[in-house]
Structure formats: C-alpha cells, structure tokens
Amino acid sequence: MKLSFPYVNYPSLIKPDVCKKIIDLGISKIEKNKKEGIDTTGTTLNQKEKSNINLERTRVIDNKTSSDKTVEELKQSNTDIDKYIMRDSEVSWLSEKWIYDIFLPIISDANKKAGWGWTIDTAEYFQFTVYHGDKNEGGFYGWHTDGSSDFINAYKPAIKISDNPIRFKTAKKNEKNLFIKDEKGEPVPDMDSEDLPLRKDRKHLASIFTQDKKKWGKVRKISMTVNLNNPQDYEGGNLKFDLGPHSKGERFKVFDDMRTQGSVIIFPSFMYHCVTPVTSGTRFSLVLWLLGKPWQ
Helix, strand or coil: CCCCCCCCCEECCCCHHHHHHHHHHHHHHHHHHHHCCCCCCEEECEEEEECCCHHHHHHHHHHHHHHHCCCCHHHHCCCCCHHEEEEEEEEEEECCHHHHHHHHHHHHHHHHCCCCCCCCCCCCCCEEEEEECCCCCCCCCEECCCCCCCHHHHHEECCCCCCCCCCCHHHHCCCCCCECCCCCCCCCCCCCCCCCCCCCCHHHHHHHHEEEEEHEECCCEEEEEEECCHHHHHECCEECCCCCCCCCCEEEEEEEHHHCCCCCCEEEEECEECCCEEEEEEEEEEEEEEEEECCC
C-alpha cells in the first residue's frame, strides 16, 4: 500500500507532568509484576526476545550498512531473519481510562490528517516500555511491523473456563486450570493477559486468542509511539523507519525531532520500524495499537 503520508508526528505534544505520571505508573506495574514473579521481558508475538545472539543483533542494528537493508535483502543474506526481529526491553500494560482520553483523539486526528480514513473499531492495552542503556548490550528493538492486514493474523475467539485464572506462564500445556480455550476446547494464551506465554515456534502467528468480542476478526491497523522522557536522559534509542523503496525522499528516516519529551508519532501498523540500541541512560516509551477489520 502506497501512502502519501506514511506517518503523522506531533513533537512535544504531551506535557512533562503527564509524561512523568505515565512513567511512574508504568514503573510501578513493572515492580509489582516482578514481586509477583511475573516475567516483564518485552516480547514480540509471544516470543522471548533477548537471547545469546543479542550482542550480534545490537552490532547489526547499529551498523548503518546493515540496518539500512530491507527485510527482503535480509532474507536473501546469510543472516537468520529471526535475528532482525529481536528486542531487549521491559514492559508493563496500562488500561487506565484517563490515558485513552488523552491519546485516542490524537490518533483520530492523525487518521484524518494523513488522509487514511481507516475505520477503527477498538484499541489494545497501552504498552509501557523501558529500554535500559548499556555501551555494549543496550536495550533495542530490531526491524519489525506491529501487525498484518490479513485474516490469518486476526484475533481469534476464546472461551473463558475459569473465574480464578492462574498466570499462563506458570501453567503447563495440559493443565486443567488454564484460563481460556479455543472453540475446539484446546487451551490457548489469553492476549488480554498482562502475562503472555513465551513460545519458541512461530505458528502462533495464526493463533492470537482473546475473550474480547470487539477484537475478534480484527487486525492492528494504526500504531502510536510516545517518547516519555527528556532526550538528555539517554543516548541512542532512536526511532527509525523504513519508508519503502518508493519513498520520494530518504528511505530510512531517523526521527531526531521525536526525541523531545512528549512527542507522539502515529503510523500504519504494517510499516517496518526499529529502535536503535540505548547506549546510556534509560528510554521510556508508550505504545498503542488500534484495531479494525482486515483490508480486502
């Protein structure tokens, strides 16, 4: 899909006191989850992202000639494509109404301003993300998209089977007290849980289950990222886009102007983007995904 406006940005839009309030809330939930023994590691499509190839991945993403390759070029190279969708971060999930009240109108404005005019039916939880800085192993997020437009990756119906759910990550696949099941009665992960299972296979791309009927049959269509802290608080950690081979200007764009606190950028969920390694300090961000019916 070729877009006249592949993103809409709002530099320094959110006030510092609001950013701090979100940071404090996100950190408190991470600390609470850790005390309860819940893994706070950031994942992509339920895969645990930090591994022993992290150092190699960090060097690759920080190298201009390598990070500026397209996904197609990466697939044709000798490098395992899975290494290019790794991440190293901590996350918590926020669902407070006052946060939605701030950002949903901004996303609606961007949807009109960019001329997308896409029908949006519902939103997911906010993901609060922490990238810890380190000279050699700083937090990062490799090239990825937030979602697809096809029915294969749409949310699937799931059925509640317990009023007293246990954390899915502590449950074995054949245990009886799993939280939800699919229509065939098989236990499945609950995408609305703050504690998703960590799975090694990638077949679950077609098995994204939820009890929320508003999400059934929907895919991620619009993504939002907010920079929550001052750029002086960290080094590295730049948001970078692949605008595609038909881009009128530069193909690989680093959003330096979006480093200012409270900056918001909104873009289609199918666009490839990454966060370069944070070499010092700590970067805090807020992410949201908006869902709608797949494109035909």
